[in-house]
Amino acid sequence: MDAYGKVIQAFVEEARGWTVLTVAALMPTLWTLTLMLALARPYMLRTLRKCTVRFGADVWWLSYVLMRDGLMIVTLAAGFIFLLPHPAFIVEGEELSLPLFGPLATLFLFWALTVKLTEDPDDDPAAYRRMISLLTIGGALYFVSMVFGSEAGNQDWLKPVNEFLATGSNPAWAHAITTIALVGFAATGAYIFARVLNGIRRGGLVEQAGGGSGRHAHAGMTGH
Amino acid sequence: MGVTQPAVQFSDQFLKMIPSLFSSLEMFVEGTLAVTLTILWVLLLTLYLARPYVVRTLQKFSLRVGADLWWLIYVGLRDLILAAVFVLGLLYFLPDVLGMLPLPVTGPLAEALLFAALVMKLTRDADNDPNAFSLVSTLLGTGAVLYLTPFILAEKLGGFAGTRFDWLVTTVFPISGSTASGLALTCWGAATLAAIILGVVAVIYTLRLARPYEQES
Numbered sequence: 001m002d003a004y005g006k007v008i009q010a011f012v013e014e015a016r017g018w019t020v021l022t023v024a025a026l027m028p029t030l031w032t033l034t035l036m037l038a039l040a041r042p043y044m045l046r047t048l049r050k051c052t053v054r055f056g057a058d059v060w061w062l063s064y065v066l067m068r069d070g071l072m073i074v075t076l077a078a079g080f081i082f083l084l085p086h087p088a089f090i091v092e093g094e095e096l097s098l099p100l101f102g103p104l105a106t107l108f109l110f111w112a113l114t115v116k117l118t119e120d121p122d123d124d125p126a127a128y129r130r131m132i133s134l135l136t137i138g139g140a141l142y143f144v145s146m147v148f149g150s151e152a153g154n155q156d157w158l159k160p161v162n163e164f165l166a167t168g169s170n171p172a173w174a175h176a177i178t179t180i181a182l183v184g185f186a187a188t189g190a191y192i193f194a195r196v197l198n199g200i201r202r203g204g205l206v207e208q209a210g211g212g213s214g215r216h217a218h219a220g221m222t223g224h
Numbered sequence: 225m226g227v228t229q230p231a232v233q234f235s236d237q238f239l240k241m242i243p244s245l246f247s248s249l250e251m252f253v254e255g256t257l258a259v260t261l262t263i264l265w266v267l268l269l270t271l272y273l274a275r276p277y278v279v280r281t282l283q284k285f286s287l288r289v290g291a292d293l294w295w296l297i298y299v300g301l302r303d304l305i306l307a308a309v310f311v312l313g314l315l316y317f318l319p320d321v322l323g324m325l326p327l328p329v330t331g332p333l334a335e336a337l338l339f340a341a342l343v344m345k346l347t348r349d350a351d352n353d354p355n356a357f358s359l360v361s362t363l364l365g366t367g368a369v370l371y372l373t374p375f376i377l378a379e380k381l382g383g384f385a386g387t388r389f390d391w392l393v394t395t396v397f398p399i400s401g402s403t404a405s406g407l408a409l410t411c412w413g414a415a416t417l418a419a420i421i422l423g424v425v426a427v428i429y430t431l432r433l434a435r436p437y438e439q440e441s
Contacts, residue, residue, distance in 0.1 A: 003236075010239050018246045029311045036307060036342070039430045043346050047299060050351070056292030063300070125434045132434070136427050147416065151318035156401030158319070 023081050024098050030075040035139045037068040079106030097168040099145035103181030108138030257312050264309045265368045271302040310338050322394040323403025328374035329392050332415035337367035343422045347429050
């Protein structure tokens with residue numbers, strides 16, 4: 001390879017690492033918004049009840065549900081970056097420092113979405129509690145390993161903690177956690193697939209979707 | 225041959241420059257976010273304090289649909305800016321960023337106060353309860369002062385080092401074993417602890433409201 005080829009190759013490899021780190025840097029934003037919107041439900045309901053016409057209330061509720069669920073899906077999609085095998089070594093010869101528990105956090109988010117798919121957290125308080133608990137555990141795993149691990153590499157006084165919590169300095173754990181998360185994803189995906197197909201075989205498409213109860217989406221726990 | 229040799233030297237130099245190019249890019253993005261936050265803090269305070277004007281205009285509507293839409297747009301915009309300031313300000317919770325960029329030293333505390341305002345809005349009706357509204361406004365006002373004062377005094381007026389306000393910047397006087405200053409890390413520690421406590425309060429509050437057979441208030 002000639003000199004210019006080496007420069008281009010080095011540039012592309014660095015850009016790859018930078019892109020991965022940029023997506024990883026966006027993850028706290030997405031996780032925070034996901035958690036905020038999920039936990040903001042009481043506030044949204046309080047505002048909803050102040051609307052004097054149903055049109056305004058419906059616009060408010062639909063905007064909230066759309067943003068909340070859309071963000072959960074976007075966070076899950078972006079979180080897949082942590083499930084790529086060996087993310088810690090994407091740049092040859094240079095370790096990338098990502099949150100150690102990133103893959104597990106994404107798995108918990110996937111489980112929270114599974115609860116949303118298989119139950120009705122907007123009407124069933126127990127399902128809502130399950131979903132919030134899974135989201136909170138996922139968020140806590142992500143933020144702890146990011147703030148004290150991958151984003152504290154220059155703090156010597158935090159060295160034992162940040163070396164453990166960052167993938168680049170703890171590859172053995174990183175690979176084990178990624179493998180566990182991949183297996184969890186595959187198992188959960190298979191469960192969802194089987195459940196959806198079984199539901200369709202048993203009851204048809206309308207019953208599978210909840211028999212049209214979505215029309216009263218904010219009539220249960222919302223009391224609206 | 226005469227052309228190839230300088231090209232090899234140039235490529236070697238360029239190879240060494242590439243990592244610093246990308247780390248500079250990262251610093252540029254984070255520095256731009258920090259500056260953008262000053263504008264967003266001002267916008268947030270403006271929208272919060274504009275409440276009397278919005279309510280006065282609301283009372284002039286003759287159609288209920290118009291009034292509802294006016295109020296919902298105001299609330300939606302205000303809360304969107306609030307969420308944006310909180311989310312962009314998350315960079316103040318990252319110790320490495322505090323050590324890498326000359327940021328306002330009380331930025332993490334401003335972020336913690338914003339989080340407290342969010343939790344207050346969640347647990348109390350700040351739009352109907354005057355006490356809650358005053359408390360939220362006070363938290364936001366104090367947060368804005370804590371964010372904007374060091375930014376203006378140290379970063380924009382005083383430069384980064386050698387002035388009497390330089391202690392207001394996160395990278396000046398770093399303690400040993402860190403790239404950030406002792407004051408910055410103290411503010412970071414207090415803000416992180418407050419954020420953990422506030423997060424736990426928010427989760428417990430929401431979970432308690434979702435207990436079966438219990439209505440949300």
